[in-house]
Amino acid sequence: MTLPPDHPPIPRPRIGVLLMNLGTPDAPDAKSVKRYLGEFLSDRRVVELPAFAWQPILRGIILQTRPKKSAHAYSLVWRDDGSPLAAITKLQSARLQGAFGESVMVDWAMRYGNPSIPDRIAAMKAAGCERILLAPLYPQYCAATTATANDKAFAQLATMRWQPAIRTLPPYHDDPGYIAALKESVATGLAALDFVPDALIASFHGMPQRTLELGDPYHCHCQKTARLLGEALGREVTIAFQSRFGRAQWLQPATDATLAVLPAAGVKKVAILAPGFSADCLETLEELAIRGRESFIEAGGTDFAYLTCLNDTPGGIAMLRRMIARELQGWVSPD
Numbered sequence: 001m002t003l004p005p006d007h008p009p010i011p012r013p014r015i016g017v018l019l020m021n022l023g024t025p026d027a028p029d030a031k032s033v034k035r036y037l038g039e040f041l042s043d044r045r046v047v048e049l050p051a052f053a054w055q056p057i058l059r060g061i062i063l064q065t066r067p068k069k070s071a072h073a074y075s076l077v078w079r080d081d082g083s084p085l086a087a088i089t090k091l092q093s094a095r096l097q098g099a100f101g102e103s104v105m106v107d108w109a110m111r112y113g114n115p116s117i118p119d120r121i122a123a124m125k126a127a128g129c130e131r132i133l134l135a136p137l138y139p140q141y142c143a144a145t146t147a148t149a150n151d152k153a154f155a156q157l158a159t160m161r162w163q164p165a166i167r168t169l170p171p172y173h174d175d176p177g178y179i180a181a182l183k184e185s186v187a188t189g190l191a192a193l194d195f196v197p198d199a200l201i202a203s204f205h206g207m208p209q210r211t212l213e214l215g216d217p218y219h220c221h222c223q224k225t226a227r228l229l230g231e232a233l234g235r236e237v238t239i240a241f242q243s244r245f246g247r248a249q250w251l252q253p254a255t256d257a258t259l260a261v262l263p264a265a266g267v268k269k270v271a272i273l274a275p276g277f278s279a280d281c282l283e284t285l286e287e288l289a290i291r292g293r294e295s296f297i298e299a300g301g302t303d304f305a306y307l308t309c310l311n312d313t314p315g316g317i318a319m320l321r322r323m324i325a326r327e328l329q330g331w332v333s334p335d
């Protein structure tokens with residue numbers, strides 16, 4: 001087809017897959033962490049308080065003290081290729097590139113910080129994507145994670161004259177491929193240990209208890225993942241919720257409290273995994289693998305192992321590939 005000479009160029013139609021994760025600072029210093037936390041904790045999907053009540057606390061207290069402390073924590077886990085969360089998400093995107101045929105481009109973005117969701121959607125559209133699958137990489141649905149990532153994408157669409165068609169990846173907390181990938185990863189991790197754990201703990205990011213009462217399915221999704229993983233492994237999986245923030249009641253039991261009481265109950269050897277995180281990050285590498293270990297050993301535990309997330313392992317990538325291919329059906333034909 002020939003376009004008239006004054007017609008804007010039209011690129012070859014393509015399909016985009018946008019992997020979306022939470023976000024992370026650009027550098028492990030207080031200034032970068034302050035900018036990141038300012039954006040993250042101002043999201044009304046994350047802290048469900050009116051701005052007039054919350055912003056003075058956030059700006060006047062939290063952003064004056066927390067960035068320095070968090071920057072130190074980040075510096076303990078920072079890699080040569082940057083923040084673990086960003087580096088691993090980028091690797092996942094690179095490993096999936098080309099997996100769905102030539103017409104499908106895979107990219108990644110962060111809900112807070114860089115690369116931003118609006119930027120990457122604009123880039124996909126400019127590259128000719130007329131259809132985009134938004135893939136929030138949270139197995140368990142939560143308004144504070146899944147919904148806000150999609151909201152950010154939809155806000156960008158609101159600015160576009162020619163919008164791409166959109167699909168969103170549903171939560172995959174009970175997807176047989178996800179449970180099988182977790183089972184495989186845990187079995188490999190346990191086989192490599194020089195001790196046999198008395199308990200296997202699945203630690204999920206916590207949320208205020210109130211969100212469960214308001215109808216967020218997150219708690220139920222976490223319970224189901226833990227149950228299905230336990231059934232797949234044929235052993236008990238103890239559930240716990242980590243990273244409490246603020247003074248409100250959060251989902252129970254708390255991971256730190258669980259690790260502190262287990263040794264007195266005779267559980268001296270534990271292995272812990274974080275199935276809700278698709279990539280290792282500050283909350284797993286620092287909070288669980290460093291501080292969790294310290295508190296368990298201080299409480300009288302003898303052996304502690306942190307089992308890494310699915311990350312860009314072959315099993316993790318194969319699982320994402322299958323799920324994404326399923327969601328692309330009708331847009332691209334399966335191989």
Ligand SMILES: C=CC1=C(C)c2cc3[nH]c(cc4nc(cc5[nH]c(cc1n2)c(C)c5CCC(=O)O)C(CCC(=O)O)=C4C)c(C)c3C=C
Nearest residue numbers: 022023024025046047070085142144145205245281282283
């Ligand atoms: C009200 C506060 C918070 C809610 C609610 C919350 C929910 C939530 N978060 C994740 C996943 C991640 N959180 C991460 C870091 C992080 N989370 C909070 C607070 C809340 N999270 C803070 C203040 C921070 C920053 C670090 C710190 O200062 O302690 C991360 C890691 C980011 C990284 O850069 O590595 C992830 C991932 C989920 C899944 C979730 C609800 C289900």
Ligand SMILES: [Fe+2]
Nearest residue numbers: 022205243283
């Ligand atoms: Fe968090």
Ligand SMILES: [Fe+2]
Nearest residue numbers: 219220221223
């Ligand atoms: Fe529940």
